[in-house]
Structure formats: C-alpha cells, structure tokens
Amino acid sequence: MNRVDHDRVTELFLAARKLPRSDRGAFLEQQCGSDDALRREIEALLTHDDADDGFLEKPAIETAAVASRSIPERIGAYRVIRLLGEGGMGVVYLAEQRHPFRRVALKVMLSAWASPRMLKRFEHEAQVLARLQHPGIAQIFEAAIAESPAGSQPYFAMEYVEGRPITEFARSGALSLRERLGLMIRVCEAVQHAHQKGVIHRDLKPANILVVENRPTDGVDVAGTEPAPSTAPATAGSGLLALPKILDFGIARITGVDGHQATLLTQAGELVGTLPYMSPEQVGGDSTQVDTRSDVYALGLILYELLAERPAHVFDRVGLTDAARVIQETEPAPLSSVDRSFRGDIENIVAKAIHKDRHRRYQSAGEMAADLQRYLDDQPIVARSTSRIYQLRKFARRNRGLVVAACIAIVALTAGAIVSSWQAVRAHREARRAEKVNEFLSRMFVAIDPHAHGREISVLEVVKRAEQDIEPTFGTEPLLEADIRDEIAAIYMRLGALAEAEAHYVAALDIRGRELAPTHPDAIASAANLGTLRSKQGRFSEAEPLLRSAYDGRRTTLGPDHPDTLVTMNDLATTLLGLGKAAEAEPLCRAAVTAQTRLHGEAHLNTLTSTSNLANILSAVGKSDGAEVLFQRAAAGIETQLGPSHPTTLLNVANLARLLKEQNRYDEAEPLQRRVVDGFAERLGRQHPDSVIARANLAMMLWRQDKLDEAESMYRAARDDFAAIFGEDHRQVMTLTTQLALVLEKRSKNDEAAELLRTALESHRRLLGDDHPRTKQVGEHLERVRKKLASGGGR
C-alpha cells in the first residue's frame, strides 16, 4: 500500500497552514525529509486550502433546492433576465419592461400562496401600494396576477434598487455616527410617509433597506413626485449621495403573511429569517395588535444594529418558541455595553423605539425621526422621558456621592411600583391619561442634570421640585392631577417622607371624591392610600374609617379574593392592632394570610407581609409561641425573596427581635436588633422613620440589660430625630421621652429626668387624657424623681 499516512498529512497540513507562506517550504522539508509523496500530498492540499470559493459552505439542501427550479422566460409583460434571490414565499427576478423601458425587480409569489382569498386582497391592496411614492421607498409599479401552467401567480413589479443593505453600507463605508443617524432619519421619514398612507411594512430589516450610492438612473421615475425630505441626504465618505430605499413596503400585508410565516424575498439575494426584527406583538400572534408601532420597533432594532454593528437579537438555530420568548421578554444588551459613547441620548432613543410595550414606544416613525434630529441638533430628546427605570438608575448612579445606596433601592422600588401600578391603571382607563402622567413622572427625574446645577441632588429634592409643576401642568384636568399626586405621594412613601406624602394623598382623595363615584376604583384606591399613610403615621383612629371603607369597596368592586382587597384587609388589621383592637385584628389578618396563601402561595411577598403582621398581632394578644413561629417563617421567606439587607427583610428581623424583647430575652434580641439598625442606616439612611424606630428599640434592649451609657445616647438621638420627623406632639416621641427620662434616672441624672418627664406628662395628658393609665404612670415617675431630687439625689 503506497498510500500516504493521512493522519500524518493532517498533522503537518494543519501545522503548515498556520505558518506564513514563505516559511512553509522549509518546514515541510524539515518534517518530510525524503518522503516526497508525503510532501507532495501536503503541498497539494495547501494549494487547495485557502481558496475562498464558498465550497461546501452553503448546506447541500440549499444548492439542491435552487438547482431544482427553473426560470420562466416571461412573466406578464416582463422579460425575465435573471434570478436575484428567493425566499419562502417566492422568488425575485430581475426583469425588463418595454413600455416604459426600465429594469424592475419582479417578485413572484409561489402559487402555493395564491388562495382565492389572498388573490382578492392582493388586487385591492395593490392599488394602495401603487400610491406610495417617496424617494425613500422602492416604488411599486404594478401588482398583477400571471396565469401559468402552475396556476395563478401573483407578482409585483418594483423599482429595481441596486444597493447594499443599510448596515453593510454603513460598516463598509465606515460612516460616522452622524452619517448613520442621518441615514436612519431618512428611513424613518420614508416609513412615516407610508404610515400616513395607511401602509404598514411589517417586515422591516436591514436586508429590506438598501442604500444606493447615487441617484438611480435606470429609468426609475420617482423624483419630483414628493417634496424633498426635511433632512439632506447623508453623504458617505466618498461624497456620493447615500439614499436609503425601503423595499417590500406593504407586501406582508398584501399577502397576509407576517414575518414568522415567511422568510421574505429580498433583492439582496439573501434568505433572511425575519424573526429577529419582529416586535413582541407580532410574535404574540394577535394580528390586531400589530400597527405602525410594530414598524417603529423594527426601526429601533435596525438603528441598534446600525450603531452596534451587530444585531440586537441573534437567533442562531433557536426554536420558534424560544425566539418568541426572547423577543417578548429579553432586553438586548444595552447599546452602551457595545460602545460607551452611546450612553445617554442615543441609547435612550433606541430603548424607546424598541420598548416591549408598544404604547411606550415612539408613537410614529416621524416622532423617532424628530428625536434623532433633535439629537443631531443638540436639543433635548423626548426619549429621555421613557425608559424610566433605566433613567432612575442612571440618576442614582450620577448621584452616588450623596444619594446613598438606599436611594438606588428606593428609586428602583419606586419605579417598579409606578410601572406596576400604571399597568393596573391602564387596565381600566384610557391610555392617554396614563401616558401623560408617565411623561410627567419621567420628566421630573430627567429634568435634572446635576452638572448643570453644580451640585448633587437627592431624590427627595427632585420630587419636591416636580411638585411645583403639578398645578400648571394638570390644573385644568383634575383627574390627571389626582393621578400625578397619587404617584408622587407613593414616591414620598417609599422615601419615608410621610408628611410630604400626606398633602398629596389628601388632595387626590379630595379630587377623586368630587369627580368620581364613590365606587370608582380610583376613589377607593385613594381612601386606601390615605388610610395606609395614616396608619403608618400612627394616626390609627383616622386610618380606620378610611381603610374600612376601602376594604368594603374593594370587596364589592374587586371581589373578596382580589390581591388589592387582601392588601387592604391586611392594612386594616394592622390598624386595628394599633388601636388596641387586637381581638378583632387577629381573625381579619388570619383570613388575609389564608386567602393570600391560596392566591399567591406561601412564599409571595404579600403573603409574607401579612404573615408577619399576624405574628405581630399574636404577640400583642400574648400568643408568643405562635408569633415566634410566624415571625421566623416570614423573616426567612422575605430574606429569600429580597435578600438579607433589604429594608423589608430587616423589618421582619426587627419584629422577631421585638418579640424576643417582650419575652425579656434581651441577649437574644440585641444582636438581631443591631443588624436591623445597621442595615436600615445603610439602606434607608439614619433619618428614615423605620431607622429611628429601630434605634429606639435597640436603646430599650440596652436599657434592659443595664448597658446604660449606650442606651442613653441612643435614646437621645432617636427621640430628637423622631421629633424632627413627626413633631413633638407624637405618641412615639412622648414614649421615647419617657423612656429616656427613666434611663437618666437610673444614671442618677435626675434634674434632666424630671424635666423630660414633665414634658412627657403634658403630652400624655394632651394625647391620652388625664385618666389614661399611661398618663398616670408617667405622673408617678415624675413624682418619684422629684422626691429623689428633694432628698438631694440630683446633681
């Protein structure tokens, strides 16, 4: 057998091809020695190696498929010159027309598509398409049906565009950012023209947007039929006019075939799956959801690709279902991750265009063009007001210096709340109002450029500044005003700024009470919101009627098992607990937990929150064992859901700590409580009410363990902070004042203790009345300290 050793051939061939050509001879000489046959074999392979001929690169089925088709000589009045490309729906030929003499691209649908229904629609819609005349749209000259032995073959005669796909054109010409955006503006304007004529493309993709480097001269008669577009044509580096032309406008609609049913025909000869450019509503399969904004989405993806030089979504051999899920759920990598210079406006424009929710996109291609133009003109863009969560995060990032980590959490939470609550709002109210409110909210976060102000700005300031715009913006539309006040109050609530939230909740309730029926969901929501606020303020007696009416209202209008109903049920229960009506609170809260467990499952945050509150109630009625179990369960569940340092997690740790404290298990409670204090300080800031309460509770634990030094300083700070937040006339303040006094007494600082007790006694009298046991108790404390002072115990 004189055959050379193929393994050896392989090995040397692979080694040799990695070397520069000039070194290969020496290498082979050295390796092959006198084995001429081996050397010849390798050399032969090397000469057959780098031929860039596409050999075997297209799978066999492709070649076989094309080879098994023949080309007709004529179609209708056109002489077929050659095949340009093909796709799932049919083929595209280059063809020639006699009168007028011109070259056209002839798209012939497979007869398989030509159902009677489709043929009928074809004839009707073809007339519409013929009216589309714009320099940025490949003109459709004719749409007709040719009879052939194979049956009826619908076809289009379109302007033949000799150009390259827009992305390829930009890449190969190394176009600048401005040039790319200029091109895109022209594309958007062309799309806008078609939309105004009532034609949606439905299959926009780079392969369908060809850029011609100079004006077509092939007898194509499109000039002069339309006023010149507002932007000058982009010029490529060479100085040639770069004119984008959109192919296939309206074809998808005519054929009734949306992208996922067909790979469309492209003149570029590509067989491109359409899916990567399809909008969520298109893959959703409900054709009634597809409108001009689906084209806007595709334009956004094309812009993305034009800038990133890679598609936003790549579906390489992904199943349809998986791809659809990606389209509906996954955000493409932010443009700024491709190139940091896209951060900001450009990224926002793209993000707005490709928003999953079509209501949040540019509402027209024209709007998108205008925003791009604004960017080019250095004017503020509209898109800054859309991707709100992103904006808020960005805001927090800019303000990292002052706005501590807490703000990021709060901002993210708040943004989440707005989004979800607005989804709910949309469900039962016209979109326009939601839009307007959304816009306002977004603007308020976006209007701030810290650089412009020369200093850092806190979230709180942002919201306060925005307040001033409410009246001028919404003065004539009270319901809108109520909406925006509601949202602003929600932000304040998140920030712990209860007093600021109050005014807005009150105003919103007032407006809605006036403008809406009492059973209107918004009116009920306002009562619930204000009720929750009052409960948080400790004004339980005011909270109770509000929450009761909200609870009844929601039971009636939403049903007893609606998530919102159950939340209000929980809020009412905690309020009742605050009022000392624990016996009434317990069954109510238990029912809420049961229903929520059924509805959401045990691990859902709503369920866990109610569980935690039920534990509170149980501990209040002395069922400590049950309470401890529930606290542990809630704390563990919430920690799993939100992480160990989330404020809500910490709140539950705090609850557990308090329970231990109530059982005089101070040594167990103290480390838990310290974790809470540190966590709150970090996440919420030291001045947040929850933070202050946590410190006050820790102070109590320290006091009980006779760690008086630390207890005193902690009480002082907590008392002062509390008074600053709620005013001196607050129950908590008077309680803390009393407790501080008792610590001082224990440290024999009787002068100050007596003074504080006097203040506390006044507060108790005012808030609880002379006969209240606590008032009497404080009175007794004061007597005792006075006696100590009289006997010389003061200092």
Place this chain on the structure above:
Amino acid sequence: MGASRMSKTEATTRWLRDLADGDSVAAEKLIPLIYDDLRRLAARYLRRERSDHTLQPTALVNEAYLRLVNRDDLSWHGRAQFFALAARQIRIILVDHARKKKAAKRGGDAARLSLDASLTPVTGPDVDLIALDEALAALADRSERQAKVIELRFFGGLSVEEAAGALNVSATTVKDDWAVARAWLRRRLGEEGAT
C-alpha cells in the same frame, strides 16, 4: 394521527437516549423512524415550501428534531446524536435526488441545463453531489471523523459547535478537520473534473 405521532416521538426519544447511552443497536431502530419524515421535510425544502418553523433556511435537521423528538426528555448529547444520524440520512436523500435528476437530464431536459448556470451566483458554487458522495466515501477511508465533519456540516447544516457536540470533540478539532477535509475534497473533485 395525533396518537401515532406521540408514540413516534416517544419511540424516537427513547432510542435516542439509548443511543446516547452507547447502545449501537439503537441507531438501527431509529433510522426507519426518522427517515420518512426527513425525506418529506427535505422534499418540502427542495420545493421551497417550508413553513418556517425554524429560523435558518438550512436547519432542516432542526426542524426534524423539533418534530420528532421530545426535547425535554433528551440531553444535549442525545440531540447531537440525532443530528449526526439525520445528517447521514439527508446525505442519502440528497444524493439520491441528484441521481434521479441526472437521469432525467439525460432524458433531455435541455431548458433546465442552461438555467442552472444562471443560478450560481445566488447560492455559491454548484456541487456535484454524486461526485462529492463518492469522494466523501474515499475520505472516510482515510479519516472517518473528517468525513463525518463534512457530512454534519454540509449535509446536516450544523454549526461548528453542533458538529463538535455530535462528534464529542472540541470545536477546534471540528475546524481543523473541516479545513483538511475541505482541501482534500476540493483537490479530489478538481482532479476528477480535469480528467
């Protein structure tokens, strides 16, 4: 029909799992199960009437896979085995198709001959599948794996990574094999054309 499809899917999936576990008899059981479907799919591809359930026009094996196999029950390795098997079947189908066409041409389908040339730029070089099939057999004689790589990629339409998975080798190995085999076949087919 629904029921028989279910059972077919189950059977295919089960045999694939056995195959992945190293049961070589499983391949014998599998081929008849998938052959008909592959042929039907291939024919549809050839007629350009795909329903586009897959996103790549070339992903015939993928489409077959989606139809024939219960994906949840199968590991990546099972999928690779299926692809390898399918690629082989597609090779058989296409070469068979080419033989029939050649026979028809001899019968005198003159119009078609001239048209094929004009199609070339659209799809890349036209490959004589029958000659390639023979050359591939000769290559398999020298390196089974290199021939397999060509089969998986050219007939099966698999990516480098998928082929690597099917052969249980690294992507680099597939790329190397691809380079050697491609040069080898190009030379072999070129020589035949010259003689």
